[in-house]
Amino acid sequence: MTANTTVTVHDPTLRDGQHAVRHQLDAEQIRTYAAAVDAAGVPVVEVGHGNGLGASSLQVGRSRLSDDEMLATAREALTHSRLATLLLPGWATTADLRKAIRHGVDVVRVAAHCTEASVTERHLGAIRELGAEAQGVLLMSHMAPPGELAEQCALMVGYGAQAVCVFDSAGHYLPDDVTARITAITTAVDVPVAFHGHNNLGMAVANSVAAVQAGAHTIDACARGFGAGAGNTQLEVLVAVLERYGHRTGIDLRRLADAADLAERTLMPAPPTIDSTSLVSGLAGVFSGFKKPVLAAAESQGVHPWDIFVELGERRAIAGQEDLIPDAARSLAAQGASR
Amino acid sequence: MTANTTVTVHDPTLRDGQHAVRHQLDAEQIRTYAAAVDAAGVPVVEVGHGNGLGASSLQVGRSRLSDDEMLATAREALTHSRLATLLLPGWATTADLRKAIRHGVDVVRVAAHCTEASVTERHLGAIRELGAEAQGVLLMSHMAPPGELAEQCALMVGYGAQAVCVFDSAGHYLPDDVTARITAITTAVDVPVAFHGHNNLGMAVANSVAAVQAGAHTIDACARGFGAGAGNTQLEVLVAVLERYGHRTGIDLRRLADAADLAERTLMPAPPTIDSTSLVSGLAGVFSGFKKPVLAAAESQGVHPWDIFVELGERRAIAGQEDLIPDAARSLAAQGASR
Known part of the structure; x- marks a missing residue:
């Protein structure tokens, strides 16, 4: 058990939360929330269509704003926080990627199903060439055992990933599951490891704590858990709990709580619950x-x-x-x- | 860590949930929810004013129904589940207690602030004399260290308590806090120990699992977490997670999920969230x-x-x-x- 770790909190409220509002966030919503978490000291703010760059479509839903509009709006609102976005190789072209990085995106995550890391190779390489930070994401990670996940992460590092992220997309994990996987991955790769939880079993915060204790460097969390279904790890609750454990986030918790209040008022019809x-x-x-x-x-x-x-x-x-x-x-x- | 334990789930939805609706549950709401969890095999169903027997008043709120009406309605709806109620010695008289037991209450919990077990003596004795099961409850239990809580529990057992319950009334605990307290109590007394969590830090389910692993016999939980503020441990989520850990509850989870859907539709304006x-x-x-x-x-x-x-x-x-x-x-x- 690692105490007094520094944890980087990565906030995908303005990307994963889009799934809960059919990708309809507008510029004012993006601007005010991004400014609020920037003021609270959240280090990374992720913005985009729920399915990432280039995904706005009839098939998965058209976003209210274009990728360009969303990223430009967030970039203008952020004074300290880094700007991140996500892409799925089936949707985003290299042209989308080039435009995003031109809009000032600092971090681009490339996501694939947990056994399909090979599809991330081209985009991870392109991100490195374009000078942004490249991160590799494995979705539905409970469908691969710890050893296989670690191998898939090592592949992504080989393609240029500067960090690797495991998503509990189905919200299936209990803390011991997370410990086993993060331990296997931190043993296999020497880049930072991130964990992204969902709250279907009421365990998102506990799972995130387990990830930190097993060596994860970055934890994803959204204001009020904003996201589809049971929602994500609740950002302001996570930060409070990490601090209770003696970990450091660099975030002003009182301001973060204000930002979460703003998010509840302005971004969502109601906070997610577990149905x-x-x-x-x-x-x-x-x-x-x-x-x-x-x-x-x-x-x-x-x-x-x-x-x-x-x-x-x-x-x-x-x-x-x-x-x-x-x-x-x-x-x-x-x-x-x-x- | 105890695996394959049998856990008794105690459901105070129709008592603690009253706090979220100013004690306004009506007979039809009580009847249909009680019948639904009875059919799902929930072993204990607690019913009453949020503050227990005799508490309906201008000061803490008048309940829509009298204690008599609430208990008689629930008793009629329950075919297998035991009927429980709660009292605080400041509100309930021995006459209230006698009437409740005449209505068929099987279990009566007597609650006191965590350092004030002595106020439970008279009521615990009366419950035993009247032939119901007597349980002692310590409220706001985070305000006493593990050793003192264990001493207070031992006092209640001396007064006749056949089980002791610690309430995390403020929702302050992390799992290690629960482990320390339940371990101290199970070492000090030889009656069953119960844990009652609140979800203010998003940890109610994880804390309840920690309680079981430290030797707790009974866990309290409410449908959709129905309760004031951040709410209680979410009943149907708790049962799903306990089963994932290999513990037995004797509850039909699919039917319990249906009962929780009914609770969401009929008992509450909206499920609790963490603001x-x-x-x-x-x-x-x-x-x-x-x-x-x-x-x-x-x-x-x-x-x-x-x-x-x-x-x-x-x-x-x-x-x-x-x-x-x-x-x-x-x-x-x-x-x-x-x-």
Whole structure:
């Protein structure tokens, strides 16, 4: 157990929170929140469409603002905090990347499913060439065991990643799961390691503390946990708890609480809570964005949505595999499962 | 660390949740929720005014229903679950107690501030004589160190308590705090030990797991965390997490999730979330019910409510000491603190 560690808090409220408002944040919302956390001393502020650079589309939702507008607005509001953004190689082109870095982005995260690090190679290389900090992200990281995650992280470091991040995208982890994975990764690579939690099992803060104690350097967290479903690790709560443990964040907690109040008033209809869909998707380790098609399939087949999520977990369904949902519902109905 | 423990889940949704709705739950709300958790196999259901038997009053709020009506309604709805209620010796008379037990209450909890176990003696004795199970509760338990808490628990066992409960009333604990206290208590007494958490620091579920691992037999939790401020440990999340750890609760989780959905629809305006008042009161170890007078004093003295909570924590203010609030605010203003 590491006490008195310095922890870098990375705030993706203005990127991951977009999922909760269909990517509709406007310039005033971005400007005022970015200025508030900048004033509180949050070291890194991540901004963008929920799915990252170039993702605004009919398929995953058009954002209110273009990438250019979002990044320029945030850049202007930040006086000390570094500006970060994220990209998924399926959406962002090298041209998107070049424009983002021209807008003053300091850190670019390149994200891939936890077993697919190889798809990050080209973008990580391009970010390094363009002079920004390159970070590699593994999504749905509970789907790979600690050793494999560590290998995938080592691949990303080989491609030029200057930090690696594991996302608990489904909110499935308990603290021991996090300890095992962060320990394996910090042993395998010598760049900073970040952890990004979701609160489906009410464990996001406890998991983040476990990550720090296992050697994580950076923790992601959003004001009031702003994000889809059960939300992310709650930023102001995380900072308070890290300080109770004797870790240093460099953040003014009273100002951060004011920024979180602002976020609650101006960014979100209501702070996230853990509903039954979030709970079962976290338990089953399934993407919580499946909620709507699962409810529809449950209705049409007369089975309980809970059972469909459990079945999708057993089938190891990942985001994009929505076609598994009606099939899972039909097979449950055939087995005689009922609401 | 104890694995594969059997944990008794105690559900005070219909008592502690009353604080969030000014004690206004009606008979239909009580009946349908009690029936739903009974069907899910929740072993103990606690019902009453938020402050317990005999507390309905102008001072702390009149409940919509009388104690008699609440207990009779719940008793009728429960087929397997035991019925519990709570009392504070300042409010409840022996006559209240006798009526409650005549209504079929199986378990009565007698609660006192963590250093004042002696006030529970008469009521614990009366409960035993009347043939119900007597449990002793220590409120605001973070204000006593582990050794003193254990001594206070031993006193209550001497008075006839057949179980002892520690309440983290301010939501101040981190898991290590809980481990130290539950360990000290289980060493000192040989009756079952219960833990009751609040979520001010986002740690209610993690703290409850720590309590079980330190030997607690019973964990309190409310549907969706229903309760004042940041709310209680979230019942359905707790049960899911305990099962992930391999502990047994005897509860049907899918049915429990349905009961929690019902609770969200029928009992509460919205599930609790952690706002800045809840956060700072948890951090400072202060009763979160101080919110309104703190905001008023902050306004009138031009100081930040955050600083008043911190000051009240340093003065070790407890519930009922509202008169400390204006004084704390004035002294901060005199020191030149500002919003």
